[in-house]
Amino acid sequence: MLMPKKMKFRKQFKGRIKGKATSGNTVVFGDFGLVSADKAKLTSRQIEAARVAINRSLKRGGQLIIRIFPHKPVTKRPAEVRMGKGKGAVEFYVAPVKDGTVLYEIGGVTEDLAREAFRLATHKLPVKCRFLKKERSEEAESEGK
Secondary structure, three states: OOOOOOOOOOOOOOOOOOOEOOOOOOOOOOOEEEEEOOOEEEEHHHHHHHHHHHHHHHOOOOEEEEOOOOOEEEEEOOOOOOOOOOOOEEEEEEEEEOEOOEEEEEEOOOHHHHHHHHHHHHOOOOOOEEEEEOOOOHHHHHHHO
């Protein structure tokens, strides 16, 4: 499971996910990306399940880049415990995701293979997702020709 190695504070406030993603919203490392269309908190288990689904679909071809990391702790109180007595222990970690955030990127495969891999990964995630191609700049295309 993904989790931070070291944190300044063990427990955090819940917080709210507001607005659209202004950073991390473009495909940078690969050729195709899976973009969130909703706001959500993705657990490390969900991120890992989608990663496994993508890798199984790619059959060790291409390169997968995970663009999100679960750095926010979620605490829970034990079952049947009375109110009060402070905040519960950290149970798991989540990655707060805004709509428009690139979750995964794939490089070195065809578009059809990438679409199928991301389709399988979307079933593992609690957010609606979109497929995104890397935008080629006009300067890069003119240099290549």
